[in-house]
Amino acid sequence: MSRRNLAWLLWLSVFSNSTWANSKLNLTQGVTEISREVYDLHMLVLYICTAIGVIVFGIMFWSIAFHRKSKGAKPADFHESTKVEILWTAIPIVILIAMAIPATKTLIAMENNDNSDVTIQITGSQWKWHYKYFDQDIEFYSVLSTPREQYENHQGESDKSENYLLEVDKHLVIPANQKVRFLITSDDVIHSWWVPAFAVKQDANPGFINEAWTKVDEPGIYRGQCAELCGKDHGFMPIVVEVKSVEDYQLWLDEQHELIAQAADAEKASLSAEASMDELMALGEKTYVAYCAACHQVSGAGLPPAFPALKNSPIATGDVNTHIQIVFNGKAGTGMQGYGKQLSLKEIAAVVTYERNAWGNNTGDAVQASQVKSAAGNSTASDEKTLEAVTPTTTDTSDKKVDAPTVTNTATEDLTKIYSKEELMTMGENVYMKACVACHQPTGAGLPPAFPALKGSPMVLGDIAAHIDIVLNGSKKNAAMAAFGSQLTKTEIAAVITYERNAWGNNTGDLVQPAAINTAASAK
Incomplete structure (x- = not known):
């Protein structure tokens, strides 16, 4: 093979799309039409910038080599050239227009949420995602499922999976080949919902709703994470989207409705059951580590002043109904979220029991699910009375x-x-x-x-x-x-x-x- 043919093969291998697509140093192509358009735009701009660089630096080095003083070259003596001025102004404008036309078409398509088949509201909070399916009465929270001991390196490396920071307890499930619209917001600080394979990256701002959409061609599991620095556990806020066929998606919806009905039955049964202190403490510790330890620490020492200590806390050792209401509804103006929609009545009863008896608090209170319902109901009724008091009648x-x-x-x-x-x-x-x-x-x-x-x-x-x-x-x-x-x-x-x-x-x-x-x- 001649040197010229070898050079052409090397040149084609460097600049071929397939080679760049398989490179770990390049963007991924994604699994949606929009993501592939974004990739093609990226490659187009890269090629244009590379060509400009080769031409400009080529002319510069050629001029240095062949017009140097040692070769007897003499600098030209002329003033500004109108033709040259027009030329080097017109050429960049043409290049920018050539890049702007396809980019504008793609950006317009990315913002077009018309005729969606499924609408899902996504709410970010520290440090989890809340998904709500419109017209389906399905909503759930999705949190990192990897145990804290693993991602804080208190266990061996061999226990970690490849995606240990990108695993969640509940996947967001969407149908393949259907347009899915996302309404993205936040209930505390700014987050960002980012799934690279979909070319979707949208900020979640408190008090405002941003929109995005996707239409995935093939079923599969796709991962992402919060792309906005949202607090101390920002790195532990992953996203997992499971794309199912239309038939499997319908089966999943039916399964979710059945699970909701079962959860409602279990909730009702828990109201008449009396759990022992040992049972409550075991469930409470598990729930606390999963949902509360990130802010209040495993030791209950907290991270004052944002996240106060629960050990010897006036809340955890004071009135039990006030304690329940704060866990159930949260506390306005603080980082304390309400867990009424996220945890069952039994889990809230257990975690309140644990907080009131761990770390030397030892109040002896064994809170039952029925007590949580009663305290939360009183809180809701109080809120409604307050609303009536401030709402004109x-x-x-x-x-x-x-x-x-x-x-x-x-x-x-x-x-x-x-x-x-x-x-x-x-x-x-x-x-x-x-x-x-x-x-x-x-x-x-x-x-x-x-x-x-x-x-x-x-x-x-x-x-x-x-x-x-x-x-x-x-x-x-x-x-x-x-x-x-x-x-x-x-x-x-x-x-x-x-x-x-x-x-x-x-x-x-x-x-x-x-x-x-x-x-x-x-x-x-």
């Missing part, structure tokens, strides 16, 4: 106050009754504060883009029938907008629509009556 118009009418039973609802504007606005505000405010905010400003503003909204200011339809039946274009036809009475829906169309300066003057809602629901 009357609307002041024309110098008179009107009590908000209450409708609690659809069967006794009078759909022929005509309500005044004051009655509808008062009831509508109460309904809005209970059912809508979490997404659209008290000011109607929303949480764009997932939850659009209602203040000045074309939907609210436009056709009443369309407004009624979206509240009754939800939105097909935006799966985040749930249907309230089965959650609210027709009178409540009439009231909240009236409120939305006349609050925050909307002032359409429209009054929607229960009969109109009934007609729309019947037509559907």
Whole structure:
């Protein structure tokens, strides 16, 4: 083989896509169409930059070698050349346009969440992910499953798996060949949900919802992690996505619904059972190490001031109901999260028991699941009373106050009754504060883009029938907008629509009556 042919083979091997794709020093191609487009853009820019570098440095070294003084070269004596100025300005512009056109197309496609088949809300918190499947009544937390002793190197290296920092107790499961939309937010600090194989990397910001999507071609398991420095255990916040075939995904949904039903039965059974102190302490220690030790330490010494000690703590040795309520609901303004949705009543009872009897606390309290339910229920009732105390129950118009009418039973609802504007606005505000405010905010400003503003909204200011339809039946274009036809009475829906169309300066003057809602629901 000639030297020229050998040189060409080496050149092609260096710059071939397949060689770069298999290189551990390069980006991965990913498993979605978008991720492959991102990879191709990366390679295009790399080739262009390499070509520019070769040309520029080639000319520079050639000039140095062949126009040096020792060869008798004399520098040219000329001033600025207009042609050269135009040329070296025009060429970079053309190159930038050549790169910008495909990049813009890909970026637009990455932001296009239309016509999604599945919508999942992802909430980051220190240091786990919460997944909620819209329209499926399925939600769960996903946390690192590797024992603390392993990732803190208190056990031998041989015990660790290859992905020991990327293993979770529950995988996020999605269907293959379907568009999956992600609504990403946070309930404490900024996180970032990143799965390289999908080319999805989206920040999770408190009080704001970012969107992303993916459509995976082949079933498999794909791993990622939080890509934002979110605190002391940032490195232990992995993501595992399991992509199943459409058929297997449906089987998984059925299995989850069955597990939810079983968990509800177990929860009910635990309310009438009495666990021994030994059983509670064993389960409590296991739960504490898995969920609490990251902040409060295995020794209960905490990490003051952010994470206070539990050893000899006024909370852990004081009123037991206060202790339960803090574990169940969290504590506002601190790093203490609520575990009511994450742990069962029995697990909360066990971990409270453990905290009250470990590290020399020795209160002797053996907390049962029924006590947790009672204390948490009292806390919820207290919260509702507080909300009622700060939520207006009357609307002041024309110098008179009107009590908000209450409708609690659809069967006794009078759909022929005509309500005044004051009655509808008062009831509508109460309904809005209970059912809508979490997404659209008290000011109607929303949480764009997932939850659009209602203040000045074309939907609210436009056709009443369309407004009624979206509240009754939800939105097909935006799966985040749930249907309230089965959650609210027709009178409540009439009231909240009236409120939305006349609050925050909307002032359409429209009054929607229960009969109109009934007609729309019947037509559907």
